[in-house]
Amino acid sequence: xxxxxxxxxxxxxxxxxxxxxxxxxxxxxxxxxxxxxxxxxxxxxxxxxxxxxxxxxxxxxxxxxxxxxxxxxxxxxxxxxxxxxxxxxxxxxxxxxxxxxxxxxxxxxxxxxxxxxxxxxxxxxxxxxxxxxxxxxxxxxxxxxxxxxxxxxxxxxxxxxxxxxxxxxxxxxxxxxxxxxxxxxxxxxxxxxxxxxxxxxxxxxxxxxxxxxxxxxxxxxxxxxxxxxxxxxxxxxxxxxxxxxxxxxxxxxxxxxxxxxxxxxxxxxxxxxxxxxxxxxxxxxxxxxxxxxxxxxxxxxxxxxxxxxxxxxxxxxxxxxxxxxxxxxxxxxxxxxxxxxxxxxxxxxxxxxxxxxxxxxxxxxxxxxxxxxxxxxxx
Amino acid sequence: xxxxxxxxxxxxxxxxxxxxxxxxxxxxxxxxxxxxxxxxxxxxxxxxxxxxxxxxxxxxxxxxxxxxxxxxxxxxxxxxxxxxxxxxxxxxxxxxxxxxxxxxxxxxxxxxxxxxxxxxxxxxxxxxxxxxxxxxxxxxxxxxxxxxxxxxxxxxxxxxxxxxxxxxxxxxxxxxxxxxxxxxxxxxxxxxxxxxxxxxxxxxxxxxxxxxxxxxxxxxxxxxxxxxxxxxxxxxxxxxxxxxxxxxxxxxxxxxxxxxxxxxxxxxxxxx
Numbered sequence: 001x002x003x004x005x006x007x008x009x010x011x012x013x014x015x016x017x018x019x020x021x022x023x024x025x026x027x028x029x030x031x032x033x034x035x036x037x038x039x040x041x042x043x044x045x046x047x048x049x050x051x052x053x054x055x056x057x058x059x060x061x062x063x064x065x066x067x068x069x070x071x072x073x074x075x076x077x078x079x080x081x082x083x084x085x086x087x088x089x090x091x092x093x094x095x096x097x098x099x100x101x102x103x104x105x106x107x108x109x110x111x112x113x114x115x116x117x118x119x120x121x122x123x124x125x126x127x128x129x130x131x132x133x134x135x136x137x138x139x140x141x142x143x144x145x146x147x148x149x150x151x152x153x154x155x156x157x158x159x160x161x162x163x164x165x166x167x168x169x170x171x172x173x174x175x176x177x178x179x180x181x182x183x184x185x186x187x188x189x190x191x192x193x194x195x196x197x198x199x200x201x202x203x204x205x206x207x208x209x210x211x212x213x214x215x216x217x218x219x220x221x222x223x224x225x226x227x228x229x230x231x232x233x234x235x236x237x238x239x240x241x242x243x244x245x246x247x248x249x250x251x252x253x254x255x256x257x258x259x260x261x262x263x264x265x266x267x268x269x270x271x272x273x274x275x276x277x278x279x280x281x282x283x284x285x286x287x288x289x290x291x292x293x294x295x296x297x298x299x300x301x302x303x304x305x306x307x308x309x310x311x312x313x314x315x316x317x318x319x320x321x322x323x324x325x326x327x328x329x330x331x332x333x334x335x336x337x338x339x340x341x342x343x344x345x346x347x348x349x350x351x352x353x354x355x356x357x358x359x360x361x362x363x364x365x366x367x368x369x370x371x372x373x374x375x376x377x378x379x
Numbered sequence: 380x381x382x383x384x385x386x387x388x389x390x391x392x393x394x395x396x397x398x399x400x401x402x403x404x405x406x407x408x409x410x411x412x413x414x415x416x417x418x419x420x421x422x423x424x425x426x427x428x429x430x431x432x433x434x435x436x437x438x439x440x441x442x443x444x445x446x447x448x449x450x451x452x453x454x455x456x457x458x459x460x461x462x463x464x465x466x467x468x469x470x471x472x473x474x475x476x477x478x479x480x481x482x483x484x485x486x487x488x489x490x491x492x493x494x495x496x497x498x499x500x501x502x503x504x505x506x507x508x509x510x511x512x513x514x515x516x517x518x519x520x521x522x523x524x525x526x527x528x529x530x531x532x533x534x535x536x537x538x539x540x541x542x543x544x545x546x547x548x549x550x551x552x553x554x555x556x557x558x559x560x561x562x563x564x565x566x567x568x569x570x571x572x573x574x575x576x577x578x579x580x581x582x583x584x585x586x587x588x589x590x591x592x593x594x595x596x597x598x599x600x601x602x603x604x605x606x607x608x609x610x611x612x613x614x615x616x617x618x619x620x621x622x623x624x625x626x627x628x629x630x631x632x633x634x635x636x637x638x639x640x641x642x643x644x645x646x647x648x649x650x651x
Contacts, residue, residue, distance in 0.1 A: 071542055091545045104543035108561045118547030152644040169547065 013046040014222060021080075022047040022205055023068065023173065028077035030063050030229075037063040039229035040077070050199050050206045052220035054213060054252075060229040061209045065175050068207065069098045082172065092121070097171035101178040103162035105150040111137070111161050112146045118169045136164040139198070156187050163195075167202060174199075176208040180215060192218050213253050217241070225249050241300075246379050250298040257304070257344050259297040263376075266291045271376065273297055278340050282315050284372045299374030304346035304367050306334050308359060314368035320344070322363045334359065336367050403620065410613035417608045427614040437615055440599035443510065444579060447595060451517035452574035458518070459525025459574070460567055466526070467533040485523045493520055494587030501588065508590030516588040517578040524577060525570035532566030572630075576623070 013019035023045040030038040038060040045051045053061040066072045067079060070091035079086045086094065097118070106114050115136050119129045137143045140160035150158055159182065166174055179195065180188045196219050199206045210216050216223050217237040225232045225240065225248070233240060233249045244250035247258065261275040263286060271286030273295065281297055289295045310317050323343060324335035334346045344367050359365055410428075414421025431437060466479050485493060497516045498508075506512055540562065544554040560567075582597040589598060596619075600612055 069542075069546055090550075091542070092548045092550050096546075098543070098546045100539045100543055102537055102539050104537065104539040106540060106544070106558060106562075117544070117549075121548030121553075148648075149644075151641060152648050154648045157648070165543075165547070 011048070011221060013049070014044075019046055021045070022049070022082055023207070024078075024080040025064070026078040026080065028064075028067065028074045028079060030060070030067060030072060031075045036229050038067070038074075041229065041231055043224060043231055043234065045205065045207060047205055048203055050196065050219055050221045051208070052216035052223045053207065053209045053226060054216040054223050055211065055226035056252075057211060059226040061226050062177060063229075064226075065098070065177055065207065065209050068173070069096055069175055070094045095171055096173040096175055097166040097169055098175040098177065099162050099166040099179055101181055103150075103158050103182075105158060105161055105165070107150055110147050110149055111142060111153070114150070114161055115165045115168050118165065122169065132168060136168050139167075140164045155182055155184075156191070159183060159191065163198070167198070167204070170202070171204070173205045173207060176206060178210055179208060180212075181210075188215070195219060217253075225252060227252075243375055244298065244377070247296055247298070247377055250375070250377060255301050255345060255347075256298050257301065259299075259342070261295060261297060263289045263291050263293050263295055270371065273376070275340070275342075279318055279338065279342075280316075282371050283374060283376060285376070287376045287378065289376050289378050293378065296377040297374055298377055299369060301333065301345045301347040302331075302349075303373035304344065304369050306336060306346045306348060306359060307366050307368065308363065310366045311368045314366075315371050317366050317368040318344070319364070319366055322359050322361055322365050325360060334365070336365055338367070406613050407617050407620070410610060410617040412610050412613075415610065417610060417613070427610040428618075431611050431614045431618075434611060436594075437596070437599060437611070440594050440596045443593055444596040447510070447514050447517055447585075447593075448575045448578040451514045451521060451578050452571050454514075455518045455522040455574045456525050456567060456571045459522045459570060460529050460563075462522070462526045463529035463533055467530055467536075482526055483523050485520050486527070488520075490520070490581075490583040494584040497584065498587045508588060508593075510593040513585050513589045513593055513595065516584050517574075517581065520581075520584060521574035521577045524573050525567075528570040528573060529563060529566050532563050536563060572626075 021044040023043075025041055025043040028038055028041050029036065041060075041064070043064075053064060055061045063072060067074055068081075068086075070086065070089060070093075073087065081094075081096070106117065109117070112133055115133045116129050119132055124132070133146075134143075137146055140163055142157060142160055142164070145153060145157060145161075150161065153161065159179070163179070166176075176195075180191055183191060192215060195206075208216075208219065217240075220237060222234060222236055223240050224234045227248055232252075233245050235243070240249060240253055244253065250256045250258070259273070259275050259279065259281065261273045261279075261281070263271055264274040264280075265272040266286055266289070269284065271283050271289065273281040273283065275281060275297075283297065286295075305311070305314075310319070318338050320336045320338035322334060323337040326333040329350070331347050331349050334348070336344045336346060338344060346367055409417055409420075411423050411425065412419075412421055413424040413426070462482050466475070466482065469475070494516070497512075497519065501508060501512050501515075536559070540558055541554050544558045545551065549557060580597055581595075582601055585595045585598055589595060594602075596615075600615065603609065603612055
C-alpha cells in the first residue's frame with residue numbers, strides 16, 4: 001500500500017492539461033464601495049486538492065473564501081463549482097461548508113447538537129444523524145465531550161468541534177478560514193498534520209485561508225500568494241520558495257537577499273549580472289531577462305556559504321566583513337557587509353558541535369554561492 | 380486602594396444609606412402599626428394587610444396594573460427587539476441616524492410631554508380612554524428601553540454564528556429562530572422585565588391616558604394619599620417592595636451561580 005506521502009507526491013492535476021478544474025474563479029472582481037477587495041482574479045482549484053490562499057491581512061483572501069461560501073456575491077466575474085455557476089445560490093444551498101476563524105460554535109447547544117445541526121437541516125433521519133455524529137466525534141477524538149457546551153471546552157477542543165461540524169455533511173469543498181489561528185504554537189503544529197490526514201481520509205477538497213506561511217507550506221498542495229486583491233503566484237510550496245516569480249513573492253515567503261543590477265551578458269547557458277554597486281554575479285538561468293535590462297537577483301540565506309578565505313572553485317564570491325552574528329542553536333545567521341556596502345544575510349547549519357575557524361564580528365569574510373542558487377526576477 | 384475603616388468612611392456610608400433607605404424603612408415599619416394614625420406608633424399588628432385584601436378598589440387597581448404591565452411589556456419587547464435588530468443589522472439605509480435617534484428619544488423625553496401628546500392623539504382619533512389607551516401608552520414609552528437593552532447585546536453578537544448556521548443549510552428565518560433568538564434571549568428577558576417594571580410604577584403617563592375603570596395601582600395609591608395616608612397604603616407599598624426585592628435577589632443569585640459555574644467549567648476545560 002502506498003503511504004499518504006507518496007499519494008501526495010504523485011498528485012499534480014495542475015500539470016495535466018486534461019484535468020477538469022473543480023473550482024474556478026473566472027475574472028472575479030469584488031468591490032466594497034470604492035474599495036476593490038478582489039481585482040479581476042482568475043484561479044483554478046482541482047478536486048481533492050489542499051489549496052492555500054496566503055497573504056497579509058486585507059489582501060482579499062478572506063473575501064475570496066466568503067464569495068465561495070456565498071456570503072458575498074462577486075461584483076463581476078463568475079465562480080464555478082464542478083461546472084455549475086454559483087451566482088445567486090444562497091449559502092444554505094451550496095455544497096460547501098466553512099470552518100470559521102472564531103469557530104462560531106453555537107453557545108446554547110452541546111457538542112453533539114452542534115455537529116448534528118447541519119444534518120438536521122438536510123432532513124436526515126434521526127438514527128442516521130446519531131450514527132454520523134458518533135463517527136465525527138470519533139474522528140476528532142472527542143467522544144467523551146459529546147454532552148458538553150462549547151464554553152466547557154479548551155481552545156483545541158473547540159477547534160476540533162468546529163472541524164467536525166463543518167465536515168459532518170460531507171461537503172464537496174471545505175473552506176477553512178485561519179483554522180489554526182487561535183491555537184498556541186505546539187498545538188498548531190500537531191493540528192496541521194491532523195488536518196492533512198483528515199483531508200486525505202475524507203478525500204475532500206480543502207481551501208484554506210491563512211497569513212502564516214509555515215502553515216501554508218506544511219499543509220498545502222499548492223499555494224496562491226495574494227496581494228492587493230490579486231494573485232501574485234500559484235505554485236507548489238517548493239516552487240514558491242525556490243522559484244518565486246516576483247520580488248513580492250520572494251520577499252513574502254522566507255528570508256531573501258536581493259541584489260539590484262543589470263544583465264551584462266546573456267548566453268544560452270549563463271547570464272552575467274553587474275550589480276548596481278559593482279559586484280559581478282554569474283547565474284545559470286536568467287529567466288526572461290534580456291541583456292541590458294534591469295533585474296533583481298534574489299538568493300536565500302541558506303544557499304550562501306560564508307568562509308574566511310576565498311573558496312578556490314567558487315564561481316560567485318564576494319568579499320566583505322562580518323557585521324553581525326546570531327547563534328540560534330541549530331544554525332548560525334551571519335550578516336556580512338560587502339565591500340560595496342550591501343549587507344548579505346547568510347545562514348549556516350551547525351552540523352558539528354565544534355566549528356574550526358569560527359567567524360566573529362569584524363572578521364574579513366567571503367560569501368560564495370553556486371550559479372544555480374538564486375533566481376533572476378524581472379518584476 | 381485604602382480600605383481602612385476611617386471615621387470618615389463609616390459616616391459617609393451611614394449617611395448615604397440612611398438617605399436612600401430611611402424613608403422606605405419608615406414606610407415598612409409603619410405598615411405594621413396597630414394605630415390608625417400613620418405617624419403615631421401604637422404597637423405591632425398585621426391587620427392592615429388583612430384589610431388590604433378586602434379593599435376592592437386597591438385589588439382592582441392591582442389587577443389592572445398587572446394586566447397592563449404584562450401586555451405592554453410583551454408587545455414592547457417584540458417591537459423593541461425588532462427595532463434593535465433593524466438598527467444593528469441594516470446599517471447602510473438612508474436616515475439610519477435619524478431613525479435611531481427617534482427610537483431612543485423617548486428615553487429622555489419628559490413623561491409629562493409623552494403623556495400629554497398621547498392624550499391629544501387618543502382624543503383626536505376618538506379612542507375612549509381606558510385600559511386600551513394605557514396599555515398603548517405604556518408600549519410606546521417602554522419600547523425604547525427594550526430596544527436599548529437588546530441592541531447592546533446584539534452589538535456584541537458574533538455574526539459568524541448566523542453565517543455558520545446558514546452555511547450548514549439553515550435558511551434565514553430558521554437561523555433567526557434557532558440561533559439568533561436563543562443567544563440573545565437573556566437580553567430579551569431583561570428587556571421584558573425592565574418594561575414590566577417601568578409600566579408597574581408609572582404614574583404620570585397613566586394619569587394622562589387612563590380612563591374610568593382602568594385605574595392603575597400607582598394612580599390609586601396617589602389618589603388615596605391625597606385624602607390622607609392610611610396604613611393600608613403602607614402595607615400595599617411594603618408588599619410591592621417585597622415583590623420587587625425578591626425578584627431582584629432571585630435574578631442576581633441565579634446570575635451569580637451561572638457565572639461561578641461558567642468559571643468552574645472553563646477552568647476544568649483548561650485543565651483538559
